[in-house]
Amino acid sequence: MATEALAAPATTPAGPSRRRRGGTRGNENLAGWLFVAPVVVILGLFLLLPILMALWVSLTDWNGQGSPFTRDVPFVGTENYTRLFTEDGLDRRDFMTSIRNNIYYVGIVVPAQTVLALGLALVVNNRMLKGKSFFRSAFYFPSVTSSVAISVVFLFLFANSGAVNRLLGLFGIDGPQWFADSRGVLHLLLGAVGVDDPPAALTGGGPFGLSWWDWLSGPSVAMVSIITLVVWTTSGTFMLMFLAALQNVPVALDEASTLDGASRWQRFRHVTLPLIKPTTFLVVTLGLIGSWQVFDQVYVMSQGDPAKTTLTPAYLSYRTAFRDFDYGSGAAISFVLFLIIIVLTLIQRRIMADRDPVGRRRRWWRRRAPEGS
Amino acid sequence: MAVLTDRPPVAVPAPRRRRDPRALVSRILGYAVLVFFGLVFLYPFVIQLGNSFKTEPDAAANPLSPIPDPVSLAGFERIFAGTNFPLWLGNSLLVTVLVTVGRVFFDSLAGYALARLRFRGRAGLFAAVVAVMAVPPVVLLIPKFLVLNQLGIYNSYTGLIVPLLADAAGIFIMKQFFESIPVSVEEAARIDGASVFRTFWSVVLPMAKPALITLTILSFQGSWNEFPHSLVAVQDPDLFTLPRGLADLVSGSLGKGSQYPLKLGAALLATIPVAVLFVVFQRYFVRDANDGSDKG
16 A cells, blocks of 8 residues: 555656656757767767777787878788787896786775774774864875875985984884885795795796786885875775764664674674675775776886886886887787776676675775776 | 663664763764875875975975975965966866866757657667766877877867866756656646746756756866866877976976975965865765765
């Protein structure tokens, strides 16, 4: 009975209004297209068309002279792509190095920013603390500032005799020369336990032209400072997402589990965490998407140096095109990066959909990853 | 029964438990964590502010200290006399104002059409907007350059501004908001014979003020901070925006030598407008980050 009563008023007004719209449909059709026309033109011209153009250029050897759409430009088929994967040479070495660097970067940035964001959200969400809104703003503020301006600040902080090394000095630690230090963190750790020279088994040919020893370098010291910067800037945004999710956790549920004698950790692990799982998924996915795009910070802080250990695919594609004038290769790298991002997103979604059939399938694309993170 | 009467104190809200030593400890711990992270997130800005007013030797010798000794305006003087900063500032203002106005207008038009007007191809177009939102911007560096080059607007204000005049996320925000406004109001206006545009402009848009403010702030912040686009759209130093000029200052020819007070000062000036906006319109920033969860 109740549902019928609810449904009836909803259908009655819809009937006439639909008929009325029918009368002006031609009018609305025209108006609709006029309204969306500017956006269609701009997005079509500067987003979709360029992607198609770049797809073509990635199949050529265009060097930036004249138009890439003439007969003079040599067509090379998929060579720009195969060179990245199958031909031994500098191109493949650089590309694989950039992939390695970015894998370590993602491997640290995504967990670190997710955990930090959740931790901050839990503290800020604590009902017993005052002044929370001030701290919430403080944590979020770095997220809204210019990536270039903040990179300048961090260059100063991580300078050889900069603030970070002074701070480490207070604890008796002799800080590294951050942006000049190309040593991998894993190599350093191995060095600390006495493995200074690579074992013979690892110096041989690893996959894709890099030795196993090179693959297992870990992020370089220089990369660690970029990682620090990015975790610092993006955590605030993700904290707000967690905060919104935490505020939707019913207080009664928390209290009920307290009554049942659950400890704080148990409540977090078995009540809070499952309830905010969709948000965690969102944060991890956005983190993955964002951290494969790191560019601004690399451009400003290190330009891929030292010894190419902060080279990322995004920066490599830029450098290949605009510094080496090899637009075909640059575009090919962009498309491989595009593919990596899309595949990761799909895998993530599949895993989460399997675990959580209810899922928020429609939610994931609604928010943008913070740019450059 | 005894058990039941024993338990309620545990569930009593926080203030009553103040005497419980465990609650006190956890409160102190909570504040300690807040203050620690407050310092982590704000102290870099304090250092930036302090060091921009230092002399170069002072900044090199005491980078951690926020207090300049002596206070020196040399860095700021050199920003305005020795760099193109005023020009970058002018370009950034021009780009930001035009892009913000353009985005607010075009995104609302499109958002309204997608929310309300029944035209052929609407569903497909909306799917396209959603797909566009998923395209990673960094992948578009070379493609954008190609199209600007091909259209002959590379290295011009047109190339710097026009491609930014619409954004998919903004369209999405506006569409969501328009869908939340009751249809009855517009229908009344339409029955009175107002045209579609007139209904949109004088009836619907005034009701969308919160969304318009959000979109204005986001567009301002986004275009003020925009870096990669200016990197591939222009080459001429006369067309540099602030982030581009700043990046050039650090990594280009001017970057030789430390000159930290100057660089930090320039970065500070570039941060101030967004910082002011953030302090004044904070709740709109926060709303954006939580938009999805509010609107379901």
